[in-house]
Each structure stands twice: as structure tokens, then as C-alpha cells.
Amino acid sequence: MRRRRDSGVVLVNVLVIIALSAAVVHLMLSSRESAIDRVTGLSRAGDAELIALGAEASVVAALRRDLDQAPDVDHLGEAWAAIAQEEVQLVTGRFSVEIRDLQRKYDINRLALGGLGPVEVMARLLVELDQPPELARRIAAILRRTGPVAALSDLEAFGIPAAAIEALSPHVAVLPSDATVNLNTVEPPLLRAMLNNRAIAARLIARRDREGQITREALRGAGAVRPDHSGFTSNLFDVVVLAEADGAAVRMESRIRRSDALSAQSVSVVSRRYLPLPSEGQDAPDP
Known part of the structure; x- marks a missing residue:
């Protein structure tokens, strides 16, 4: 009788050990799976970030070419502006590029x-x-x-x-003191306010819509004097890229500044930050 009781105790102990061992094995496997998931997630996020950085580099290169080829004018019909891409679905996931000329402000x-x-x-x-x-x-x-x-x-x-x-x-906006308003990208309300003549502003906006830009000759032809603190070029841009790779996504904003000084022309990324992701199919608000 004592032997049966001892056997029962041994059996219970064995079952407890087996249960504990199973729990440890399950924990080890779960931790391993979690670690793999984390590594996979980081890898995908890294891929998305590389796509975003590649888009940023494309804009920088285009702005550098533009500085060499057409330093006296910047407008939305130029090659740098054509890099902008509305959100599309690629093999990797969502992708978009927005270029904001800050000197429209x-x-x-x-x-x-x-x-x-x-x-x-x-x-x-x-x-x-x-x-x-x-x-x-x-x-x-x-x-x-x-x-x-x-x-x-x-x-x-x-x-x-x-x-x-x-x-x-x-x-x-808050801009560097040397950042003049670009008449080729400024929105109509600000252009009207700067010209203080709605009729002239309407003629210039119509011509810009047709020809892509406002020239000095267009100003004279419309009977306008170039407004104070305005010009025809831009050297400060924000680039917002949304990139997705296998379910991991980043939304990155880069500020790019050009220097058109003849002695030291340059194009550089002066800041970079990561923004909240918009819901799929929903336009992202301006940061």
C-alpha cells in the first residue's frame, strides 16, 4: 500500500517535470519566433527606409542638375518637379514622393x-x-x-x-531671410496680395498656366512691377516620401537646401524626420 502511494507521488512529480519542461520549451520556441519576427520586421523597415532614401537622393540629384543647367529660373515644369509621384501600389507596397517648394510661401x-x-x-x-x-x-x-x-x-x-x-x-511660413517668394510657384492668393492688383494677377496666373512660368517679360507685358522680396528661383524644398516594403512602411520628410553662390554651389539635406503614417487610401496631412 505504501509502495502504491510512493508510486503515485513519483508519477505526479514526473508529470510536473514534464509540464515544466514543456512550458520551458514553449517559451523558448515562442521567444525564438518573436525574435525572428522582430528581425524580419526590422529588415522590412530597413528596406522601406532604403527606398525612401533612394527617392530623396533622386530629388537631390535632380536639383543639383537643375542648378547647373537652369540656375536663373525654377518652375513646376522642370525635371526636378517631375520626380513627384502620387501614391501608387508597387510590388513592394505603397510609394509616393511629394516635393514642396517652400519659397512659394x-x-x-x-x-x-x-x-x-x-x-x-x-x-x-x-x-x-x-x-x-x-x-x-x-x-x-x-x-x-x-x-x-x-x-x-x-x-x-x-x-x-x-x-x-x-x-x-x-x-x-518661417523661412531664411534670403528666401524670396518664387513667382513661378506661389499660390494665387499670395500673388494677388503681393501685386495688389487682381486683374494683373489673373493675367499672370493665366499665362503661367499656359507657359509654365512667369518671366520678366511677362511681368512687363502685364503692366506689373516685380513685387518686393520676390524672384523666379527657389533653393529650399521639403520632400515627403512614403515607402512600403512587405507591410513595413516609413514616411520621411527631408529638407533640402541649395546654395547658388558661384563660388560654392551645393545641394544638401539639412534635416530629416519621420512622420506618422497615413491610413491606406487617405491623404496625409501636411506636417
Whole structure:
């Protein structure tokens, strides 16, 4: 009888050991599978990042060629702009390239310089955007008191309404002081505000739509004087690439700056950051 009880205890111990061994083996296999999944995920993410970096390099190369071949004009009919790609489905997954010419915008910090010119341009732009024009003087006063802001959104902390900042953001940004507004890429509301003549602006926009650009001759032909702080070239761009490889995706924004100084021409990526991914089929918001 004692022997049967001892046998029962031994059997229970054996079963416990087998169960523990099975649990350890399962844990080892699960950990191994998790590690493999992590390595595979990292590999796919690395592939997606390489695709994005390749697209960035293509834009840099195109902007460098453009600097050599056509340094006096930049417009959306040139080869650098043709690299832009709406979202498509490739073998690897989703892919898109967006090139944003930052010099289609007006530098908000110009309002801190004093003088009526920038303030009047901003007031007219606010009217174009159905916003109170008196905000231009408020913004100028803020900037003269506090100095330049680092981002347009910083003005909200000083009481500028969020709705006005959102309306301005497609046309106004914080830019280097030497970044003039490119008349070949500027959006119609800002062009009208800078020219202060809707009829002339309409003629120039129509000609740009037909011919791809606005030239000095086109300005003279339309009876326009080139607006202050405007030009025909751009040297500051944001490139946003969405790249996917086997289910892993990255959305990368690179800021590219060119220097067209004859003594030191260059094209370089000055910053790079990773953005939230949009849902499939949904347009990504501007960062």
C-alpha cells in the first residue's frame, strides 16, 4: 500500500517535470519566433527606409542638375518637379514622393522688420483668406516685441486665432531671410496680395498656366512691377516620401537646401524626420 502511494507521488512529480519542461520549451520556441519576427520586421523597415532614401537622393540629384543647367529660373515644369509621384501600389507596397517648394510661401518674420510693405501684404492676404486684416498689425507688433518666431504656430501663444494660423499656413511660413517668394510657384492668393492688383494677377496666373512660368517679360507685358522680396528661383524644398516594403512602411520628410553662390554651389539635406503614417487610401496631412 505504501509502495502504491510512493508510486503515485513519483508519477505526479514526473508529470510536473514534464509540464515544466514543456512550458520551458514553449517559451523558448515562442521567444525564438518573436525574435525572428522582430528581425524580419526590422529588415522590412530597413528596406522601406532604403527606398525612401533612394527617392530623396533622386530629388537631390535632380536639383543639383537643375542648378547647373537652369540656375536663373525654377518652375513646376522642370525635371526636378517631375520626380513627384502620387501614391501608387508597387510590388513592394505603397510609394509616393511629394516635393514642396517652400519659397512659394511668404516669410512671416519679415513683419518684424518695420515698414508698411510686409504688413500691407499680410493684411491683403488675410482678406483673400476671409480673415480679419487687422491681424497683420497685431502680428507685426508681436514680432517686433518678441523677435522672430521659430514656427508660424508659435503665434497662437500670443493670441492670434488658430483659425487664422490654419488659413495662413499654406501661404506663410518661417523661412531664411534670403528666401524670396518664387513667382513661378506661389499660390494665387499670395500673388494677388503681393501685386495688389487682381486683374494683373489673373493675367499672370493665366499665362503661367499656359507657359509654365512667369518671366520678366511677362511681368512687363502685364503692366506689373516685380513685387518686393520676390524672384523666379527657389533653393529650399521639403520632400515627403512614403515607402512600403512587405507591410513595413516609413514616411520621411527631408529638407533640402541649395546654395547658388558661384563660388560654392551645393545641394544638401539639412534635416530629416519621420512622420506618422497615413491610413491606406487617405491623404496625409501636411506636417
